[in-house]
Amino acid sequence: MRGVIMHGPGDVRVEDRTDPVIQEPTDAIIRVTAACICGSDLWPYRGAEDPQWPIPMGHEYVGVVEEIGADVSTLKPGDFVVGSFFASDNTCEICRAGYQSRCVHATGLDGTQAEYARIPFADGTLVTVPGQPDERQVRGLLAASDVLGTGWFAAVAAEAGPGKTVAVVGDGAVGLLGVLAARELGAERIIAFSRHADRQALARSFGATHIVEERGDAGVAEVKELTGGLGAHSVVEAVGTQESMMQAIRSTRAGGHVGYVGVSHDVELPGLELFFSGVHLHGGPAPVRRFLPDLVELIMHDRIDPGTVFDLSLPIEQAAEGYRAMDERRATKVLLTF
């Protein structure tokens, strides 16, 4: 099969890979019908992470079940499925508490930017989509697989809800879908930090009521100005840098909630400032699986249309161009077709 491999920073190639096979009786093999490039794929691309090269890329996917292991009971070949970026049994104590990304059996995936993928703990990991999604719904489901699920978790972690003012740091796909999640959760006002006209427009389409172009302490000052000097009730952090984390914490009122999902590279949180901020801080790798059933339902009933975050669609053979476009911020989110 064909699949995307990163050989080092900036070096993305599409190559022949061995077709995956069932290894455990709880596995399923799926034919990937669409995949995408994640903001987090840019960390190794930019040299901010140094993994064991080469690495098969991709952890977002929708597809059709091809084959199931002997112990898989909830899926059958032909089912249209969506999963998230961690395989999880969905039965352990941590999963049952809603933290499937930290399942005691949590395991990553072997690169879903490929024609086929092996999904461990298939019963726990995959969610069957009722019926046959149309093209728009496929895009939505693919978004649910990671960026929507992650933005949703961040908004939940930030306790977005009725009567709340929610601020969102980061105008990438996750941040933008954090805006959508905050709207769906009933937030009264949603402030999106963004200085890019196209992303501002998308943020507004997802429910942002205010746009703040300033960053850092100047951005914080604008949020304070909009909230009677107090700060937002809820802040979604979807970048993962020192500046973005401090902007998020400082934009939050005492007793408010920061939901952070940007992978925190080179971040050191100063203890005294955090202490006196009095905020709640919660985040980490999003337990997307917790939200997938509800998200699938919202998407299949056309209640939400998160797939509009994909602004570039490329055949998998052109994956390298997709990485370049996201790296250079020419694209917010790239969909790969097969």
Add this chain to the structure above:
Amino acid sequence: MRGVIMHGPGDVRVEDRTDPVIQEPTDAIIRVTAACICGSDLWPYRGAEDPQWPIPMGHEYVGVVEEIGADVSTLKPGDFVVGSFFASDNTCEICRAGYQSRCVHATGLDGTQAEYARIPFADGTLVTVPGQPDERQVRGLLAASDVLGTGWFAAVAAEAGPGKTVAVVGDGAVGLLGVLAARELGAERIIAFSRHADRQALARSFGATHIVEERGDAGVAEVKELTGGLGAHSVVEAVGTQESMMQAIRSTRAGGHVGYVGVSHDVELPGLELFFSGVHLHGGPAPVRRFLPDLVELIMHDRIDPGTVFDLSLPIEQAAEGYRAMDERRATKVLLTF
């Protein structure tokens, strides 16, 4: 009046101070009937903070209202009252959300280790005690003023409750009363970290079901051992050092809650580890005022007896010896009498 002044690290003196007077119509003057020395008073005592010397000491108190300003409506001279270490209006949006320690008018107190004290925003800050407390209840109310209220907040922030395993880092008065709070909140198991026999005994009397003597990663390993490898649901952090914070975070399962109330000196939280821990982190200066009415009721009905944390009682003229005893860990908590 007589009052305690710290002139520099280790230099505590009892001196004549000017009697406080009403400055604002929302003030009250109280005659302090008991005060105490706080673990946080040891930070400047040990040179870990460098305030503008000299500083009047003390922020925990119970007493009798002597005089009220023109706008005070809920108190009258002769009322027995308890307050906490921040004055707060209890009417602003932040107070109404339960974060009185971050009231938009929050202000510290001018040293309550003294015969009299001026309490700003008296209606918001002070809680009237019904009837006349006996000596044991006075000790309990004095504990409620800070250490109990703080331990209680930490246990609430850690979401201690039925079915939960709660671990408590720190066997000072706040940590010990965090144990009591976890018990009152219905925790199933309570693990106290302590290597001092007297404090272990007190922890058990407050509801600890397990004692762990190891610290750091060895202590974390014992908590994991007791929790099927997962970690505690809830962890109270009541020390405020890098080691104690990391011990608390690492003792918590993914999706669990850390409630931290130790003033975080020289703490830098590593972003990536915090991210992948998946814990909830909440803490800061405890909004003791939120809990005071309930705590007063529990104490006046003899449902809890937090005053047993006081293991040394001294007349105010011997305050310096009280500081030494706490600094040298000869005393857990020192009560000052007048």
